[in-house]
Amino acid sequence: MATKSQLDRPAAEIFQLAARGWQLFPVRAKGKEPLIDDWPNQASTDPTRLKFWLRRFPGCNWAVATGPGSGFFVLDVDGEEGLHSLVQFERSGKSLPETLIVHTGRGSHLYFAYPDKTIIRNSAAKLAPGLDIRGAGGYVVIPPSVHSSGSAYEFVREDCAIAPAPEWLLEMLRENAVPSQAPVVCADGNKSVISRGQRNSTLTSQAGAMRSKGMTEPSIEAALLIENKERCDPPLPDSEVHEIAHSVSKYPPRQVKTALPRRAEILTLSDVEAREVDWLWNPFLAYGTLAMLSGDPDAGKTYIALAIAAALTRGVTPYTGEPCEPCDVLYLSVENSPECVLRPRFDSLGGDPKRFHLLQGSIAGEGEGAERSSVHLGDVSLLRDALLKTKARLVVVDPIQSYLGAEVDAHRSNKTRPVLDGLARLANEFGCCILLVRHLGKAPTGRAIHRGLGSIDLTGAVRTELMAGTAADGSGRRAMVQVKNNLGPFGKALGYTIEANGSFRWTGESELTASALLAAESGADEEGAGQEAEDFLQNLLREGPRPQKEIRAEARQVGIAERTLRRAKKRLGIVARKRDMEGGWEWGLPEGGQ
16 A cells, blocks of 8 residues: 655645646556646646545656647657757758756756747657657656656756747747637628638638548549638748648648457555545545435435535534635535525534535527526436536535436436446546435334435445435434445444534434334335336336236345235236247236326
């Protein structure tokens, strides 16, 4: 396991670079492959996220995203060939200023300030043999990383400023730049004018697009001559158009990628460094994981979720009050009014409202024509955007049933699992904890983890699960009990009260157990269990008949007793039929019931 001293040195260097505005992310040890998805959007200067990556990927290499975000582009001098090209530039009077330089395993990276109103694109050997450019959308590996050869990436002079790129270099790179000035639209509205200063770059870009599709030099030149005559003001000389077509045609057409044979990607356990669990609230909530809080509708789940959120936003550990690093919270709720419920309760709990963010939906477009839509948990790109904007370390979904989406049947694991897998990857990617709030079913039998509404896969996907409820002995005592922990020992049950004035407070450790909170009651509970079983069957069979064995197995998973299931089948008039002479029985809704 990586020790604290092993992490301190690279951590200090990484934090220093992040403080300079460098957008950083982890890459494979002694390699260059990103260890996170969507690195162009995930690269960060946020110390909290960098700390999570340092703990999650001990001993990894580090990279910086080049381009306007970090404020520089990089000239990659690759080996002897690249050095020779630089010498040739020097001999022709094209010298480079003193700037920040990093020695790599086989060459150097020269850093230059990213210019205004110009896009510097990535390129390989287009500038000259052995000289690559890493600009917008690119990245380079940085110190204190280690090259595959074993050599360390090192700054020549770390305190050296990043110099502006010389004009001759920018001029050579502008062929790949997007024009900074928008084209002017003609009065007749038919075509836009390519004005002076844009003609060469625009025609070169068009020629490159034609060449990438396999067009020959004569065809490219003929098309450019027409474009030049009709749109350029004033037109370029034909000789220049000929030169553009001739120059671009030297490059080979873009090769269509063929599907490569798939091969197994193997990770040997001896190459994995064990690490400790990174707790948001030990032992109840862990960074980078899914967690769940289950309970009856009146159990106080929202109060508990808000109490946890309020403590974390003001920088104290929930319940114990010990100091911790304050963090932002992203909250999803359609059942609770922000004005009448969430804000008053959050204020009474002493939370910092500046760190509490509500995801109310998605919006596309601007002004009156903007289109708004609701949130569902399968929309990972929207959730990723919200996490990028808020940098939240805790996400609360209250309740999960409201956010699965109309097309997702909560009782079917094949429907819920893809959603949960996407959330788990998101939690891992951002190093946050996603707390799913879930209502309990009314079935009075079965284990605690089987009482939640929906597929048992919901419980299977989370690493920790908490249950909130009131003792069934009539004492009115409330407690939050941990019913699942895949990451360590179970935590103590914690008592809490909700006073008549709406105030919430923890009351200390409790002797209540999950069984005490779920003790079977008669009358209304049995009636509620029957209604739940009916709802379960209607949801399960609305798309058509299902095998009897599967239905009974899924009913057991959600805590519906066999006797209760049979009664619900009879009340709904469920039809049982043989699928074929050798097949098993299946159940289906009666005619007109689907």
